[in-house]
Every structure is written in C-alpha cells, then in structure tokens.
Amino acid sequence: MSEKGVQHGNPWQALQQYTNARIGIGRTGTSITMHQLLQFRLAHAHARDAVYSKLDVDGLLAGLSQFNLPVIVLHSKAEYREQYLKMPGLGRDLDTPSAELLRAYAPGADIVIIIADGLSAAAVNENAVNLLEHLMPMLVNDDFVLAPVCVVRQARVAISDDIGAALRAKISLILIGERPGLSAADSMGAYLTYGPREGLTDEARNCVSNIRQHGLAHKQAAEKLFYLVKQALNKKLSGVLLKDNDEHGYVP
Structure with a gap:
C-alpha cells in the first residue's frame, strides 16, 4: 500500500x-x-492424462511415410502402462519378439532414430514427426546412412541401447515424451548416444529437451541435434565428454 x-x-x-x-x-x-x-488443478489433470496417453502408432506411421524408410514397431518388456510405471526397468529392455524382429534387418548404419512414448505419448504424437521434417533432410543431404526408424511402446530412454546395438548403429537418437510438469504436459526430449550398447548410463548421452510448440522450436531443435550428431561421429563419443559449442546452427 x-x-x-x-x-x-x-x-x-x-x-x-x-x-x-x-x-x-x-x-x-x-x-x-x-x-x-x-x-x-487443470494443469495437474493434464499432466496425469499425459502419463496415461497412448502412442498413436497409426498416425506416426502415416507421418513417417514421407521419409521413405522402413519403420519397425517394437515393444518393451513392460506389458501394460501400470507395470511400466511401477517397474521402470522393464521399459529399458525390448521384449523377446521385438529383439527377434530386429534380427531380420541388415545391421550397420550411422544413426538409428527411435520414437518412444516415455512418460508422455501425447508429446511424441504431437512433436516427433514435426521435428523429423527438419532433421531428416539435414541427415540425407549430408549422406548419413540411416537405419530403419523404430517406434516403441512402453519404452524408457535406455531402450535405445538395445536397439542401437542390435542394428549396429554408430549413434542412437531417441525421441521420447518427457515427464509432464504443471506448466508443460507436451514436452518431448531427444537423447543421443554414441556407440549404443547394454549397460550404458545417462552420462553417456546428450539431451535436447523441452521440444514443443511453446518451448524449443522444432527447427531449432533439429539444428542442435544435427550439430551434436556430427560432433559425436567426428569425436567418437557422446555424453558429458561431448560439449555443445554450437553457436551458428545448421548450414546446408
């Protein structure tokens, strides 16, 4: 007063x-x-809804068709959502049918792109294809060898290690729904790992987070990821040892 x-x-x-x-x-x-x-209370309800949202596999397959790459639909060892939430370890490994399915594909690629529900399938449904519409042309124009795109239900970040190792990809890049907060239930993260293999932990990964309409824009996120992919391949590492010094973005 x-x-x-x-x-x-x-x-x-x-x-x-x-x-x-x-x-x-x-x-x-x-x-x-x-x-x-x-x-x-409304924001809290949106966050709860996001955690229990379902991956729109049909919609993703339709959106991914523009890239002319094989798409493999996989599943973690978590059979249903409640099990996924209560037993996080099950979401880090592929189930047996999925592991066998990957064996049918010829191994060897620069990068495998993985799309997973994580803790907000709604975020992935909304943002994954929009991001790839910017990132894919950069990778193709730079002559990267791309593995089949993998779409995974009930997955955690570390499932990218199983997939990358099975396809013998130099880099795994997983696009996954982030834990919803009370100001953003639609945030997607991207985790990059060089030399994916079983037993890696989070310090081996680089993360670009908050990818969404009202967060990090799809084009800007794609440029950041393209920079990190190139640096990871050049230096043969990722995670805490790979510093993000990008100041200029993507230059075609």
Whole structure:
C-alpha cells in the first residue's frame, strides 16, 4: 500500500510474459485465488492424462511415410502402462519378439532414430514427426546412412541401447515424451548416444529437451541435434565428454 492507501500492482506480473511458471499469480488472504487454484488443478489433470496417453502408432506411421524408410514397431518388456510405471526397468529392455524382429534387418548404419512414448505419448504424437521434417533432410543431404526408424511402446530412454546395438548403429537418437510438469504436459526430449550398447548410463548421452510448440522450436531443435550428431561421429563419443559449442546452427 502507498501512503495514500492506493494498492500497487504485483511487480512479478511483468515477468509472466517470459515464462509459463506460476509467478505473480496473486493471492486471497494466505491462499491463491480461486481462478489460479482451478488452473492448477487443470494443469495437474493434464499432466496425469499425459502419463496415461497412448502412442498413436497409426498416425506416426502415416507421418513417417514421407521419409521413405522402413519403420519397425517394437515393444518393451513392460506389458501394460501400470507395470511400466511401477517397474521402470522393464521399459529399458525390448521384449523377446521385438529383439527377434530386429534380427531380420541388415545391421550397420550411422544413426538409428527411435520414437518412444516415455512418460508422455501425447508429446511424441504431437512433436516427433514435426521435428523429423527438419532433421531428416539435414541427415540425407549430408549422406548419413540411416537405419530403419523404430517406434516403441512402453519404452524408457535406455531402450535405445538395445536397439542401437542390435542394428549396429554408430549413434542412437531417441525421441521420447518427457515427464509432464504443471506448466508443460507436451514436452518431448531427444537423447543421443554414441556407440549404443547394454549397460550404458545417462552420462553417456546428450539431451535436447523441452521440444514443443511453446518451448524449443522444432527447427531449432533439429539444428542442435544435427550439430551434436556430427560432433559425436567426428569425436567418437557422446555424453558429458561431448560439449555443445554450437553457436551458428545448421548450414546446408
């Protein structure tokens, strides 16, 4: 309050234009306003829905057809969603039929691209093909040898190690739904691993996260990933040893 009893506006509200975080939302007494409470509950419902959303395999197959690559549909050892959520380890390995299916494909490629549901299939349904529409031309124009695209249900990031090793790809790149938060339930992450093989942990990977319409734009994410792919191949490594020094983006 000013000396004349006039209440000033919340100075935090000016920052709302820069973030989706809940800042400057005001209060009523010691609590937030009813409007903000309802918005919070709605965001929480969206996050829960995202965790239980299903991979739109038919839609993905239709979108991927433009790239003229074989597409393999696979499944982890987690048989259903509740099991996937309660037993994370099952989502890191391919089930037996999927492992056998990969053996039918000739091994050897520069990169295998994997699309997986993760913790938000809705994010992948919305963002994966849009990202690849920018990334694929870069890879093709630079003469990369591409393995069949793999679409995987009930998967965790580490399943890319199984797939990359089976196809003997130098790099695995998995596009996967990130854990939904209360400001973003549609965020997709991309994890790159050089020399994928069983037993790797997260420090062996590079991650580009928050890929979505109101986060990191698809074109910008594709340029970042293309840079990382080239650096990984040139230096024969990924993860904490591969530094992201890209300042200029993709140059065709």
